[in-house]
Amino acid sequence: MKMKRRCIGLLVCILSALAACAPATPTVAIIPTLAPTPTLTPTPLARPTPERANFDATRAFDAARKLAGEIGARVAGASGAQAADYIASEFEKYGLQVTRQPFEFEGWEDRGTTAQLVSPENLKLDAQALQYSVGGKVDGEVVLVPGLGNRADFAQVNVRDKIALVKRGGVPFSVKAQNAAEVGARALLIYNDAPTSFTGTLRERVSIPTIALSGKSGQDILKLLKNGSVRANIASDAAVEKRAGYNVVGTLKGKTDETIVLGGHYDSVSAGPGAGDNASGVATLIELARVAGAGAPPQHTLVFIAFDAEELGMLGSRAYVDSLSDAQLAKLRGMLNFDMLGAGGGPLLLMGDGKLALLSRASAKELDIDARNSSLPANAGSDHESFARRGVDTVFFMRDYDLLHTPEDTLDQIKLEYLDQAGRVAQRVLERLDAASKSDSSNQDSLKLMPLE
Numbered sequence: 001m002k003m004k005r006r007c008i009g010l011l012v013c014i015l016s017a018l019a020a021c022a023p024a025t026p027t028v029a030i031i032p033t034l035a036p037t038p039t040l041t042p043t044p045l046a047r048p049t050p051e052r053a054n055f056d057a058t059r060a061f062d063a064a065r066k067l068a069g070e071i072g073a074r075v076a077g078a079s080g081a082q083a084a085d086y087i088a089s090e091f092e093k094y095g096l097q098v099t100r101q102p103f104e105f106e107g108w109e110d111r112g113t114t115a116q117l118v119s120p121e122n123l124k125l126d127a128q129a130l131q132y133s134v135g136g137k138v139d140g141e142v143v144l145v146p147g148l149g150n151r152a153d154f155a156q157v158n159v160r161d162k163i164a165l166v167k168r169g170g171v172p173f174s175v176k177a178q179n180a181a182e183v184g185a186r187a188l189l190i191y192n193d194a195p196t197s198f199t200g201t202l203r204e205r206v207s208i209p210t211i212a213l214s215g216k217s218g219q220d221i222l223k224l225l226k227n228g229s230v231r232a233n234i235a236s237d238a239a240v241e242k243r244a245g246y247n248v249v250g251t252l253k254g255k256t257d258e259t260i261v262l263g264g265h266y267d268s269v270s271a272g273p274g275a276g277d278n279a280s281g282v283a284t285l286i287e288l289a290r291v292a293g294a295g296a297p298p299q300h301t302l303v304f305i306a307f308d309a310e311e312l313g314m315l316g317s318r319a320y321v322d323s324l325s326d327a328q329l330a331k332l333r334g335m336l337n338f339d340m341l342g343a344g345g346g347p348l349l350l351m352g353d354g355k356l357a358l359l360s361r362a363s364a365k366e367l368d369i370d371a372r373n374s375s376l377p378a379n380a381g382s383d384h385e386s387f388a389r390r391g392v393d394t395v396f397f398m399r400d401y402d403l404l405h406t407p408e409d410t411l412d413q414i415k416l417e418y419l420d421q422a423g424r425v426a427q428r429v430l431e432r433l434d435a436a437s438k439s440d441s442s443n444q445d446s447l448k449l450m451p452l453e
Contacts, residue, residue, distance in 0.1 A: 197214040
């Protein structure tokens with residue numbers, strides 16, 4: 001029994017030894033086999049339909065900040081080059097074909113103008129020469145002209161060899177000055193109908209110094225005149241010189257050659273940064289260019305123009321219109337003018353009596369925006385007039401604003417709400433014109449949309 005157990009134990013040991021000497025079975029790693037990625041033959045992707053962009057008032061405000069806040073005063077032919085470069089770069093960014101249209105004009109510079117009462121007391125007046133006033137030194141008696149400066153008003157007083165004083169309003173500055181010169185006045189003082197100072201432009205050349213007074217200075221003179229004669233001294237170093245202006249033109253080609261112009265002037269007076277007049281209008285123009293460039297190609301060819309030298313008598317817009325051939329004018333379906341629309345008060349004014357103005361006011365009503373027609377005073381104007389005189393249908397976007405041409409026309413006067421309203425109305429007008437053109441491609445008058453109001 002013991003022998004049997006020993007044999008079994010020996011057999012177990014032998015088997016264990018043999019197992020230990022045998023080669024180990026290798027461990028096989030299972031690696032999944034991946035099918036090769038198929039090589040695709042590239043095929044052109046269908047161009048997605050552009051999404052509709054909407055007017056963004058915050059973008060427009062940023063553009064106004066650049067123009068009025070960073071660049072500042074943009075006097076035509078003198079300090080507007082930086083603004084022109086900025087506008088051109090924005091137009092290019094949004095896919096417009098940009099050109100610059102140069103034109104020459106007679107620039108005007110005031111190197112210094114003073115006016116002072118010398119009798120019955122010394123009193124410095126808040127005075128500045130109107131643009132294109134001639135220079136000169138004048139000392140003389142001040143005579144109040146009744147009324148607003150018509151010929152009949154000057155006929156009631158003797159201003160020969162004297163300084164005439166007349167109230168602002170009713171009659172264009174150049175007409176007041178011409179009437180004063182005709183009866184022998186040596187200079188003309190025009191006092192404001194509000195306490196503040198103001199600036200303006202003589203649309204026609206006049207032979208005598210023509211000076212703008214603040215309303216306060218005017219009232220100071222009137223008080224002294226009640227007690228007797230008043231003498232004043234005027235010294236104005238003003239001159240006219242040749243300058244070059246530049247319109248910045250951005251074109252968005254449409255499906256037809258029928259053209260719609262959208263414009264606003266980028267120049268300002270030297271008195272201030274020109275935020276409301278007219279960084280607000282140009283900012284609206286730039287944002288509308290972005291909206292138009294982001295969408296599908298329009299039916300009409302859209303031409304966005306930032307005009308120079310509006311403050312000197314709409315010189316930039318006149319130069320543009322005068323450069324158009326009869327054939328180009330015939331294809332011009334309308335002009336939207338954006339000037340002084342971002343500040344002030346009251347409703348949005350959409351001025352004009354033609355089909356485009358009617359369509360604009362109807363579009364405002366559709367958007368629940370209070371908008372009304374109005375008219376400019378006799379001594380005011382804007383770039384749409386250059387188009388209207390050649391028979392082009394126009395609409396003028398603006399608001400009542402008292403701080404134009406003053407140092408107080410600053411960025412803080414601009415309201416986002418006003419930019420938004422003007423921009424949305426303009427965008428809606430373009431949409432309706434586009435829809436009308438699509439519905440009848442043979443229609444040569446795509447303003448035939450009813451009802452308008």
